[in-house]
Amino acid sequence: MKIHMTRILTLMLAVFLVIPAFASAAPTTKGSAADLRSALGNLLGEHAILAINTMQKGYDGKADFADAAGALNANTDELSQAIASVYGDEAGKSFNTIWSSHIGYFVDYVKATGAKDNVAKQKAVDNLEIYRLAQAKFFATANPNLNEQELAEGLKMHINELLKAFNSYVAKDYASVYTTEREAYAHMLMTGDALADGIVKQFPTMFTGDIMNNPASDLRQTLGQILGEHASAAVFAMQKGIDGAPDFDQAAAVLTMNTNDLSNAIASIYGADAGKAFNPLWSSHIGYFVDYVKATATKDNTAKQKAVANLEKYRLAQAKFFATANPNLSEQQLADGLKMHINELLKAFDSYVAKDYKTAYTAEREAYAHMFMTGDALSEGIVKQFPAKFETTTPTVPTSPQVSTVTMQLGSKTIHVNNNKMMMDVAPFIKNGSTFIPVRFLAEGIGAKVKYDKTTNTTWIMAGDDKLAFWIGQDTMQLNGMNKKVGATVFVKDGRTEVPLRFITELLGWNVAWGKDKATIIMTKAMAPASAAAHNMATDMTNMSAGHMSH
Structure with missing residues (x-):
């Protein structure tokens, strides 16, 4: 069974x-x-x-x-x-x-x-x-x-x-x-x-x-998220296609956006040229699924077989792409995994057409879960290939990390960074159920540089070699050239860029607690003394950039 x-x-x-x-000396997902x-x-x-x-x-x-x-x-x-x-x-x-x-x-x-x-x-x-x-x-x-x-x-x-x-x-x-x-x-x-x-x-x-x-865990989660979305989006887009649904184009567009996210993730690891080479290859198998749907609608069995044959060629080419890029990945195992992926999507679609809906949704869920397992395999192979990029660095001096604390209060413009008191132009507040904070004061308080570009309505945060970009009026930011969903639209209030508290704290790895008054925000993080705060923030960004994209 x-x-x-x-x-x-x-x-x-x-x-x-x-x-x-058990703890391992080498980084692992x-x-x-x-x-x-x-x-x-x-x-x-x-x-x-x-x-x-x-x-x-x-x-x-x-x-x-x-x-x-x-x-x-x-x-x-x-x-x-x-x-x-x-x-x-x-x-x-x-x-x-x-x-x-x-x-x-x-x-x-x-x-x-x-x-x-x-x-x-x-x-x-x-x-x-x-x-x-x-x-x-x-x-x-x-x-x-x-x-x-x-x-x-x-x-x-x-x-x-x-x-x-x-x-x-x-x-x-x-x-x-x-x-x-x-x-x-x-x-x-x-x-x-x-x-x-x-x-x-x-x-x-x-x-x-x-x-x-943990940057290795971040990479694993990122790839699982993108690949899982791909599977479900493909199944439901194929249903929309055979039904002739008016939203088919928009449902299919999700696959294109997802492919771009995955290509960006590949590029962040193997370079822009690899990302560009990956995109058309991965996109091709989506096109072959569309061909299969169209052939099914017209009852053209010859065209259906051609689509299946093209999917077979695709999986071998895709397996070769990954195995060539990473010696830790077995080309045969990759090809077998892609065959399972293709078969699960075709099974979900064929069952839907046959009105065997129970099987259709069982296959859809299996396809979704299988893609998370694929993400597990790819991420582990990448971490083994580039172990230095995924090490969690521990400060050697001092041996015991110091806990930094940032305290803010809803409705108050005062912010305390450890024992230093600062004044913000805009107090933290709640909007549409989310707590927003001005990103400049948090970033500068822990050692990063902030710059605003009026011509593009972009707020830049720079820590070492890492760059974050927040675009006003958009719900997507960029981390070292890689897009990531913020979870809410970034906006300006009284001249300050506002971002959701949860997003920015999770991005930077801070722990958040609320005071008993339900209005005080207490953020803590173990790090080196103040002189190394900027370095630690840069490390956070580097860890995140190893695999993050849209979530």
Whole structure:
């Protein structure tokens, strides 16, 4: 009997909590903390994608709605098992009930929209508000390292993103649908990072390393995120294609954006020329899948076989590309893995056409999980190839790191960096459920240089050889030439660039806590004395640049 790949990841969590990983002298993507992070990101990211797809199916009255919802429920069961593996069976059951409720409220919202029942729509929104507070309380009660207010803010963002994607779909603003879907997906992986970080802090003897500051883990997570998105986006775009759906072009455009992200990731490791060579090669297999869909629609078996033959040529060329770039990767194993990827996508599509929807969604989930495993293999091979780039440096003098503290307060322009008091032009504030801070004062307070370019509306942060660019009015930033989703639109308030607190702290590896007054923000991080602050920040950036892109 075939076991679902995602289920395997979930069941592994229980093992990680009782068998600590052994420290290795060489950097690696493996380890209990990194595995926990990957598993939670996998499941939470999948939840966002499946939820948006299911809401579309429900609104359209599609025959596969029940099976789409079944895939979403299966994901919930696996998340519940993950929670149970950490906090016990009773906690797992409680989580399942709470988490399932918000899926039900989304369904209520879809039904009310279809019936044009505004009262019922508002009730669904009210219930989602009750849910997010209960869910935040659940996590914060279970883990003292998780801040209830921040959790509630994150869940509000999740709810708003899913509602926005659905409302845009109803309004036929398809470009917005898929932009929002990508943001929702990336945000849930960030949520997984936060939960995993809290769990590791809660059970330190069961884990090794700080997963938020491990560049090898970052690379693994980045590649898993991009490749997982590719699989799901391909399956659902193929469904849109055979259905002749009006949003097919926009659904297919996700694959192009995803390919660009993956090409940028390749370029960040092997150089711009390698990224340019990878892009058309990877894009070709997407084109062959489109050929297969078109041939299926016209019942042209000859064209279908040609598409399959082209996919066979592609997988061999793609395997050769990776194996040539990296001697740690086996060309035969790569080719076998790509064959599995191709077969899973074709199986999901053929089953959908045959109206065997249960098989279609089982194959889609297997394809998604398999791509995370592919990301695991590629990232480990890259880390072995460039070990120096992925080492977590430890300061030798002094032997004990000093804890730096940055304290801010909502509504106050005062910022304390260790014992130094500074004044900001703009106080931290909450907007649309997210806490925003002026990035200049945080960056300068820990040793980085900040520059604003009026001609391009760009805020640059420079630390050593690393450069970050934040574009006003966009929800994407750039880290050493690589794009990364911010999670909210960057904007200017009173002459200062504002970014979400959660994003910038996770990017730089700071721990965030809220004071008892629920208004004081306390950020801490172990680092060398003040004279080396800029160097440590540069190290953070280098670690991040090893594999980060859009999330």
